[in-house]
Amino acid sequence: MDEYSLLIRNATIVDGSGKSPFKGSIGVKGDKVAALGEVKGDSAREIDGKGLTAVPGFIDSHSHGDIDVLFFPGCESYLLQGVTTMVAGQCGMSLAPIKEKTTLMSVAEDYLDEIEPYKYYPKRTVFPREEVNALMKEKFGWTIDWHSMEDWFRVVEKKKISMNMATLVGHVTVRRTVMEDDFQRPSTRDERDEMGALIRQSLKEGCYGMSVGLDYDPDTYADHEELVEHCKIVAEYGRIFAPTQGGQVGGATSLRATGSTTRSMGYWRPSSCAATPASR
Numbered sequence: 001m002d003e004y005s006l007l008i009r010n011a012t013i014v015d016g017s018g019k020s021p022f023k024g025s026i027g028v029k030g031d032k033v034a035a036l037g038e039v040k041g042d043s044a045r046e047i048d049g050k051g052l053t054a055v056p057g058f059i060d061s062h063s064h065g066d067i068d069v070l071f072f073p074g075c076e077s078y079l080l081q082g083v084t085t086m087v088a089g090q091c092g093m094s095l096a097p098i099k100e101k102t103t104l105m106s107v108a109e110d111y112l113d114e115i116e117p118y119k120y121y122p123k124r125t126v127f128p129r130e131e132v133n134a135l136m137k138e139k140f141g142w143t144i145d146w147h148s149m150e151d152w153f154r155v156v157e158k159k160k161i162s163m164n165m166a167t168l169v170g171h172v173t174v175r176r177t178v179m180e181d182d183f184q185r186p187s188t189r190d191e192r193d194e195m196g197a198l199i200r201q202s203l204k205e206g207c208y209g210m211s212v213g214l215d216y217d218p219d220t221y222a223d224h225e226e227l228v229e230h231c232k233i234v235a236e237y238g239r240i241f242a243p244t245q246g247g248q249v250g251g252a253t254s255l256r257a258t259g260s261t262t263r264s265m266g267y268w269r270p271s272s273c274a275a276t277p278a279s280r
């Protein structure tokens with residue numbers, strides 16, 4: 001019986017440890033790398049790696065792939081570039097938690113004008129689920145049938161996506177879920193509590209942290225106290241806070257707001273469009 005299911009011979013190997021690239025072979029058993037370097041033994045399948053470099057899968061640390069993953073579960077555009085893990089739910093936008101109103105996502109947005117004719121100056125940004133799902137059913141043959149992050153993870157797992165995904169809960173999504181289209185104002189005590197409960201639940205259900213998109217509605221209207229309060233929940237769980245201050249709208253203001261939010265929590269560094277590790 002063959003020792004390996006796949007043997008990549010004579011490649012230049014970058015093993016991800018930080019050490020210099022070296023020539024060698026890679027023996028794979030099932031879905032695991034079993035040997036690296038001088039590899040002896042037979043294999044069911046061989047690839048000649050001469051002139052090629054073998055590397056661990058890349059991680060896209062700022063991804064919006066979660067928006068598209070149910071439409072394109074094969075994730076071919078990522079895999080063909082060597083990306084095997086995405087950190088999704090960035091810029092405050094995640095696919096859950098949602099209630100009875102929701103938005104259109106990914107390629108479904110092409111049909112937005114069928115339910116909201118004012119595409120660029122919309123009167124509504126969230127729509128009743130039945131309205132969205134009538135369109136989803138007609139155009140794509142499936143519907144948005146989740147509420148919590150846990151529900152959404154189940155739907156994604158059922159689709160059998162071809163890469164790894166770490167997800168953040170988006171503050172834009174949470175704020176929109178709670179305030180719907182009445183978001184151009186500070187949140188009330190009750191609304192903040194409701195948002196906090198959704199964030200807490202999402203972290204418990206497996207989110208790696210929370211992203212905030214201060215350049216985007218409705219997070220543009222979130223004040224300092226609201227953000228600090230919600231970031232403290234993230235800190236409680238020792239998870240990641242990923243602020244975005246892209247600078248498209250009020251960049252300097254949002255940068256200052258993010259800086260003071262993170263400082264007040266004891267986080268060590270806000271970073272533009274990237275995950276900031278929680279260091280307390």
Ligand SMILES: [Zn+2]
Binds near residue numbers: 091244273
């Ligand atoms: Zn982004």
